[in-house]
Amino acid sequence: xxxxxxxxxxxxxxxxxxxxxxxxxxxxxxxxxxxxxxxxxxxxxxxxxxxxxxxxxxxxxxxxxxxxxxxxxxxxxxxxxxxxxxxxxxxxxxxxxxxxxxxxxxxxxxxxxxxxxxxxxxxxxxxxxxxxxxxxxxxxxxxxxxxxxxxxxxxxxxxxxxxxxxxxxxxxxxxxxxxxxxxxxxxxxxxxxxxxxxxxxxxxxxxxxxxxxxxxxxxxxxxxxxxxxxxxxxxxxxxxxxxxxxxxxxxxxxxxxxxxxxxxxxxxxxxxxxxxxxxx
Amino acid sequence: xxxxxxxxxxxxxxxxxxxxxxxxxxxxxxxxxxxxxxxxxxxxxxxxxxxxxxxxxxxxxxxxxxxxxxxxxxxxxxxxxxxxxxxxxxxxxxxxxxxx
Amino acid sequence: xxxxxxxxxxxxxxxxxxxxxxxxxxxxxxxxxxxxxxxxxxxxxxxxxxxxxxxxxxxxxxxxxxxxxxxxxxxxxxxxxxxxxxxxxxxxxxxxxxxxxxxxxxxxxxxxxxxxxxxxxxxxxxxxxxxxxxxxxxxxxxxxxxxxxxxxxx
Numbered sequence: 001x002x003x004x005x006x007x008x009x010x011x012x013x014x015x016x017x018x019x020x021x022x023x024x025x026x027x028x029x030x031x032x033x034x035x036x037x038x039x040x041x042x043x044x045x046x047x048x049x050x051x052x053x054x055x056x057x058x059x060x061x062x063x064x065x066x067x068x069x070x071x072x073x074x075x076x077x078x079x080x081x082x083x084x085x086x087x088x089x090x091x092x093x094x095x096x097x098x099x100x101x102x103x104x105x106x107x108x109x110x111x112x113x114x115x116x117x118x119x120x121x122x123x124x125x126x127x128x129x130x131x132x133x134x135x136x137x138x139x140x141x142x143x144x145x146x147x148x149x150x151x152x153x154x155x156x157x158x159x160x161x162x163x164x165x166x167x168x169x170x171x172x173x174x175x176x177x178x179x180x181x182x183x184x185x186x187x188x189x190x191x192x193x194x195x196x197x198x199x200x201x202x203x204x205x206x207x208x209x210x211x212x213x214x215x216x217x218x219x220x221x222x223x224x225x226x227x228x229x230x231x232x233x234x235x236x237x238x239x240x241x242x243x244x245x246x247x248x249x250x251x252x253x254x255x256x257x258x259x260x261x262x263x264x265x266x267x268x269x270x271x272x273x274x275x276x277x278x279x280x
Numbered sequence: 281x282x283x284x285x286x287x288x289x290x291x292x293x294x295x296x297x298x299x300x301x302x303x304x305x306x307x308x309x310x311x312x313x314x315x316x317x318x319x320x321x322x323x324x325x326x327x328x329x330x331x332x333x334x335x336x337x338x339x340x341x342x343x344x345x346x347x348x349x350x351x352x353x354x355x356x357x358x359x360x361x362x363x364x365x366x367x368x369x370x371x372x373x374x375x376x377x378x379x380x
Numbered sequence: 381x382x383x384x385x386x387x388x389x390x391x392x393x394x395x396x397x398x399x400x401x402x403x404x405x406x407x408x409x410x411x412x413x414x415x416x417x418x419x420x421x422x423x424x425x426x427x428x429x430x431x432x433x434x435x436x437x438x439x440x441x442x443x444x445x446x447x448x449x450x451x452x453x454x455x456x457x458x459x460x461x462x463x464x465x466x467x468x469x470x471x472x473x474x475x476x477x478x479x480x481x482x483x484x485x486x487x488x489x490x491x492x493x494x495x496x497x498x499x500x501x502x503x504x505x506x507x508x509x510x511x512x513x514x515x516x517x518x519x520x521x522x523x524x525x526x527x528x529x530x531x532x533x534x
Binding site: 060061064065070 | 450458
Binding site for chain 3: 293297304306308323324329332333334335336337338339340341342343344345347348349350351352353354355368
């Protein structure tokens with residue numbers, strides 16, 4: 001989408017100097033507009049609160065969430081994830097051997113990132129499963145169970161690290177653009193885009209559910225949803241959201257969802273990771 | 281140890297929080313083929329502090345999946361907490377830890 | 381016969397034996413029988429009768445319930461009960477509109493504070509009661525918790 005049209009759709013046309021010469025967008029301008037949009041829409045909400053999603057916008061739900069956070073249901077996944085992380089593979093190597101950073105030093109925040117040698121976006125779950133395959137182990141499923149527990153452990157150990165997604169070159173920018181396009185494209189029988197709910201209707205209600213703001217979305221994954229009664233990865237949620245508007249979902253860890261995650265994470269640059277999360 | 285537990289002391293008050301992985305099926309839920317998933321839930325809990333029983337509880341399947349239990353008593357750091365649970369199929373769960 | 385069938389056929393005593401042999405540190409006499417009649421009662425007064433022998437309770441302003449007014453998800457409703465009363469013997473939690481109202485029953489042992497916290501399932505909007513037995517007296521506090529239908533499935 002050209003930058004002018006995108007800004008117009010956010011109701012921000014006229015507020016920014018827009019170059020009509022170049023058709024290329026500038027991600028940093030996108031991000032600043034994105035943040036400013038939410039600052040205006042939810043004035044009074046601190047930037048640091050956005051990592052808590054809808055709970056940043058709804059005091060009663062926030063209080064109820066705090067009760068659950070006293071000993072949240074993802075604690076069980078943390079235990080399982082810790083065991084998995086610390087158990088060597090049959091060949092004696094460990095998960096840590098696949099990574100330059102430890103979970104405590106912010107491994108979670110290193111993903112997603114652009115892998116230029118493979119010309120694709122890398123996500124944490126993809127890297128974890130590739131680590132397994134590289135060491136002769138069968139990969140886990142992508143959406144729930146062990147991958148989610150492992151991801152939860154890595155996320156928890158790395159809470160508080162800053163998201164700093166970079167877009168190093170034209171190929172990476174193309175992936176970012178595809179993610180952004182996906183985000184704003186209407187789909188499904190209900191003809192809704194991600195933005196329709198989480199940007200234009202952030203804070204509004206769908207029946208009794210308050211729509212969470214897009215700003216901060218990627219910070220708190222993976223997530224234990226009361227609805228699932230279990231942990232799930234970001235791509236599990238993407239699939240569910242697509243199906244909710246009666247659109248076909250895409251393959252977890254396929255290019256569409258990885259590019260989407262890349263775009264969404266870039267929008268959260270400067271925020272801290274705080275996963276795993278507990279949500280309704 | 282199947283029960284995940286945290287026990288903390290502050291100003292002489294110990295708060296124990298416990299979670300256990302369990303489906304807590306009510307017996308009223310339908311599986312995808314239409315059949316009823318049988319009731320499967322934790323029925324009884326016993327908790328001890330330093331070997332003394334402090335709590336005995338009974339649960340119905342109305343307690344949420346992956347159930348949560350918390351209780352408090354007057355105690356100190358280093359106290360030993362033991363929790364045992366048994367479900368309607370006779371499966372047992374246990375947890376043991378020290379108050380931090 | 382597999383172990384599960386054996387346990388079911390052997391009944392409660394069998395369960396205890398199996399539990400003890402499974403290495404639990406708790407001796408036989410610790411486990412009181414699960415109060416099946418109370419837990420299967422379909423109405424709150426019946427459940428109370430089965431637990432306490434009466435359904436006559438006094439309202440108390442010394443029982444504090446921390447509950448959401450509107451449950452975000454009826455499958456996971458956090459409830460904390462605290463009683464500012466001496467000699468509390470037990471605390472029960474009942475949900476009027478659940479198919480079987482008695483959700484949980486706690487025997488407060490020596491040295492335990494009259495405080496319990498848990499998360500429960502609620503089928504629909506309902507009055508929720510915290511019933512406390514202290515010094516032989518039966519008291520309660522009640523809160524209504526609304527359960528709504530969400531819009532964000534997936």
